[in-house]
Amino acid sequence: MPFSCLHCGACCELPETQIAVTLGDIRRLSRHIGKPVAELFRERIGLRPFAVDGSCTVFKTGLGLRIPCASREGRRCAVYPARPLNCRLFPFHLLARMSQEELDAFDDPAVRCMQGISISAEERGKYRRYVERLADILAREQAATEALLKEHGLLRTVDITTHEDISRLCAGSGRERDRELVRLAVRMIEGQPLPDLPSLVAEAIRRHAKTLADTLPPNPI
Ligand code: SF4
Numbered sequence: 034m035p036f037s038c039l040h041c042g043a044c045c046e047l048p049e050t051q052i053a054v055t056l057g058d059i060r061r062l063s064r065h066i067g068k069p070v071a072e073l074f075r076e077r078i079g080l081r082p083f084a085v086d087g088s089c090t091v092f093k094t095g096l097g098l099r100i101p102c103a104s105r106e107g108r109r110c111a112v113y114p115a116r117p118l119n120c121r122l123f124p125f126h127l128l129a130r131m132s133q134e135e136l137d138a139f140d141d142p143a144v145r146c147m148q149g150i151s152i153s154a155e156e157r158g159k160y161r162r163y164v165e166r167l168a169d170i171l172a173r174e175q176a177a178t179e180a181l182l183k184e185h186g187l188l189r190t191v192d193i194t195t196h197e198d199i200s201r202l203c204a205g206s207g208r209e210r211d212r213e214l215v216r217l218a219v220r221m222i223e224g225q226p227l228p229d230l231p232s233l234v235a236e237a238i239r240r241h242a243k244t245l246a247d248t249l250p251p252n253p254i
């Protein structure tokens with residue numbers, strides 16, 4: 034069975050999965066839904082925690098979607114043509130690089146679209162080309178986004194190992210534990226004073242206008 038999206042909504046609502054956004058994503062979203070950047074920050078985007086590789090208690094900050102994503106309509110994406118680059122990549126970045134043996138062994142019950150599928154060499158090549166094109170755009174836009182955060186001291190490390198609740202949280206297991214840890218990191222970020230992030234982002238979008246993509250490769254399926 035080839036891959037097809039079952040519209041289960043799992044990749045848009047699992048709170049332990051953080052979805053990073055770029056300045057380009059924010060500009061495309063703002064244009065698509067006709068809302069200013071400040072409004073997107075109120076509803077859908079914020080400074081979010083991204084786990085540092087191999088750690089579940091140390092995070093770095095970045096711009097990301099508030100999860101569950103407010104752009105869902107039922108289980109569908111209401112902003113599909115303007116969805117962020119990282120949403121576009123999922124699950125093609127996995128399908129492009131996983132062998133059939135790895136796919137056969139994939140057993141995450143939350144991601145049913147990856148269960149029992151079979152990808153031909155031709156499809157895998159198509160996904161790989163799509164992922165490479167998106168990855169180029171993502172790298173460019175991510176660099177501009179990180180430069181902005183760095184300039185304003187917003188690239189922070191959030192270490193929750195010293196929090197009073199940490200022993201209780203780490204005693205749990207699986208997704209529920211990861212969710213709690215992410216929630217705690219979000220609370221720690223939100224508990225600190227932040228500059229006027231929407232204004233800084235709107236200004237940076239103007240400054241980096243030439244770097245941000247207007248057109249993106251079409252979905253490969
Ligand atoms: S997890 Fe898979 S099936 Fe569910 S919405 Fe995401 S891509 Fe579609």
Ligand code: SF4
Pocket residue numbers: 044045046052098102103104105106109110111112113116117120
């Ligand atoms: S923007 Fe769309 S695809 Fe991305 S998380 Fe939100 S609802 Fe899902």
